[in-house]
Amino acid sequence: MRKALFIFLLLGSTRLLAQQDIKPYGALPSAAQLKWQQLEYYMFIHFGPNTFTDKEWGHGDEDPKVFNPTQLDARQWARTAKAAGMKGIIITAKHHDGFCLWPSAYSKHTVRESAWKNGKGDVLKELSEACKEAGLLFGVYLSPWDRNHPAYGTPEYNQVFANQLKEVHTNYGDVFEQWFDGANGEGPNGKKQVYDWDLFHKTVRDIHPNVIFFSDAGPGCRWIGNENGFAGETNWSTLNREEFHPGMPGIQDILNRGQEDGTHWVPGEADVSIRPGWFYSPSTDDKVKTLPWLLDIYYKSVGRNANLLLNVPVDRRGLIHKNDSLRLMELRKVLDESFKTNLAIRARTTVTNTRKNSMLSSAVHLTDNNPNTYWATNDGELQGTITLSFERPVTFNRLQIQEYIALGQRVKSFRVSVREGNTYREVANETTIGYKRILRLPTITTAAVKIELLDAKACPVISEVKLFKAPELLADPGISRNKEGQVSITAASPDPVFHYTTNGSEPTLRSPKYTGTPFAFPGTGVVKAKAFVNNGKQSSATVTAEFDLAPVNWKLLQVSSQENRGEGEKAIDGDLRTGWISKDGGYPHEIQVDMGGVTTINGFTYTPHPSRGIVYNYAFYVSTDGKNWGRPVAQGSFANIQNNPVKQRVKLPKSVQAQYFRLVAVAPGSAQEKRAAAAEIGVF
Structure with missing residues (x-):
């Protein structure tokens, strides 16, 4: 026993000398940051009124009684995360709508005012206890932007928000990560808030000195610069932290790769949702990311010196949907098999x-x-x-x-x-x-x-x-459609057989077989496809493509007066690889389209251009003659589109008949942007 202790002490002292022999270089991680980096993979949960209103960014004017999950089970969330191999859960305790998932004494827009448990519930209490039981770490997202609180936009609000931070960090046990984003819009009084970040950080640190702060500027860890979950191929964990602040525009590329000689250790965290949006929507039940897609995210986050924060939105029952859970288990199985034998x-x-x-x-x-x-x-x-x-x-x-x-x-x-x-x-x-x-x-x-x-x-x-030696997977099929409404199915895997459906059902070996010749599907609807090999013994995930009305006979009626017509036509050519980018000149910009005949319109879609010109505020008009437009049939903003530039759907309150439609880009996603752009504009 004494001999073993002596050897242990000798090795320990020798190791200490060896570490002292190697001089540290540059910015270094704290002990808390080292522990955080070893977590690698954990769960994000977006949950709140948006879950029930089908919105990404609520306006704060929703009736709190809309929040009523009838089967909420935080232990199911924790069990799912644990079984998936995740090390913790971060929840949206307060999103931009101001709704608090705990009965805050500093707001009247909380679970206390909801229909859930007759106002006696507390989501944070249930989740923190469930995490503790499951051996998971517990983290919180609190947005300082509050579209409901009457004090927002006044000097008093910063203390209100600090008080809410104090409530959360005092009452629910240890918190491993405090998640902030830089969203800073108008409150109910039309004013914006000047955030007191020093106050917010101090309030949290006084309670949890080892907490990791996430934001564009850290200081604990940084946003990776996109919501695809992809860190840069070059990814430094250091950053000139004092040069950045939360919500700062135009720094995505820097955040994606870090800074080689950065003054502070601010490692990257890649946040991405398992679905197209962050909050649950029934319309995305068949749009859960496929296994190859999630593996690509894993290798481009954890595999590129970043931690992976994967969002799994809770549904309207208050449960993680089976489609999300099954995909998480598939991912865990493949990762276990991939890294089982060194x-x-x-x-x-x-x-x-x-x-x-x-x-x-x-x-x-x-x-x-x-x-x-x-x-x-x-x-x-x-x-x-x-x-x-x-x-x-x-x-x-x-x-x-x-x-x-x-x-x-x-x-x-x-x-x-x-x-x-x-x-x-x-x-x-x-x-x-x-x-x-x-x-x-x-x-x-x-x-x-x-x-x-x-x-x-x-x-x-x-x-x-x-x-x-990781198992090789059958790649997902790719579904595409041209302007004439012809659908093609392709895959990178060798010799797959494709079966597809056009009625929303699951493809099987009995479904129509894709022969290699594109088939006609000009209308609005869903095409699903699946790849099979070895006589159906092995198959890919089901891939779903939701199509708008094919722009078969569409013509550009008009684009902003200074624009080139050929450029504008790229927004209605059915090809996401092309796009319209307006000239400089400041907002608004607009584009008008002749659909070639009267059509029943239930809504519009806007797919942002991948590089620039993202539209935030919009207005859609319709006309039967291309001259008289009347009032907009839809207007508003594309929530979170700047950070999550995916296809947007705008559903009309009621169907309209029209031959012409017009999109007016009212305001950009970034204050510095002078152009408007679109990869595609569509009608369903």
Whole structure:
């Protein structure tokens, strides 16, 4: 017993000396940030009045009694997250509508005023207890934008919001992450608020000093710059934090890749929803992201030095829908199978430029499955080579490599090669590593893998190298339609057989078979397709495409006077790869379309252009003669479109008959934007 204790103390002291021997480089993570990074994957839950009103951003004028989940079970949420392999749950305790999921003493728009449990319920209490029982961490999103509170837009409101933060952080146990976004719109009095971020941060830190703050500027972790869940291929965990603030426009690209010589450690968090929107909608029950799509998100977030925050919206019953749950379990199964067997532990590991006089800086630590040990080069040696050699060839398609980030992020570029005969063939050439980098490679069989660290900010310190053989999945089919209403189905998988339906039912082997020739589907509706191989023994996920009326005979009637007509026609050509971008000149911009005949219109769609010109405020008009337009049949704003630029649907209160329609882009998604744009404008 004494001998074992002596050896333990000796190793501990030796390790401490080795760490002191390697000087930290640049901005460093705090102890709380190191623990946060190890979480990797956790759940976001958007839930509130928007769940029942089918909105993304409520206006704060909804009757609180609309919130009435009749079967709410927070333990079901926690069980689902746990079974999915997630480490925690962050919930929208208060969204922009101002509705509080707890009975706040500082608002009259809360669960206390709702029909749920006759006003006696408390969602935060139920979820925090469920998380504790399940061994999950508990986090909260509170929006400082409040479209309901009468004090919003006045100096008094900042203290109101601070008081709400204090309620949440005092009454519901430990909170691992406080989620802020930069949304800052008008309140019920038409005014905007100047947020006191220092007050908000201090209020939370006084209660939970180790909490991780999320926002565009951190300080604990940063937005990854998009809501697709994709971190940059180059992703530094450092940022010049003082240059940024929540809601700051035009910084998405910087946030996506970080800053190489950033002054502060602000790692990326990739937030994305499992559905097209953040809140539950019955219309998206068949639009849950497919397994290959979710895997792509995982590898482009966790696999690119970021944490993944996957939103799973609770439905109107107060439960996670079975479609979402089943997809999460499919993802967990494939990830478990993918990373079950580390082939690198069978390798003989050799390295170059190993650090001298450092007992713990050894090649053996690269494959010991311990992220707290490492191999490092000598000071001043910014390159090094790691070679994994095998007695018998191994077959793999995933490579995982990690830096020991407690001493800083260092590696700028690296290359991976495999031995073929007497030479090596390059299979990957990448930039940053950080906490974890996972490369998806074609399936390779080889007896040796070489990882060359090509450049670094300081001597590289690598903690782990792993190889895995992940199962190969059947790729999802792709469904597309041209302007003439002809539908095509394609997939990247070899020799699939496609079956499809046009009536909303699930495709089976008995459904119509796609022969390779496009089929006509010019009307509004849904096409579903599924790929089958091995006589139906293996199949892809079902892919759903919801189509508007095909623009078969549509013509551009008019576009803003200074515009090129050919440019405007790209918004009605049925091709999402093209689009209309107006000229500079300031808002409003407009586009008018002749549909070639009288049509019954139930609503409109707007698909934003992928690069610029996103429209926020809109107005749609209709006409029977193309001259007399009357008042708008629909007007409003596309909520959250700037951060989540997906296809928007505007349903009319009642159907209208018209041959012509007109979209007026009233205001942009960004104050700096002078142009309007659209990939497609449609009618259903």
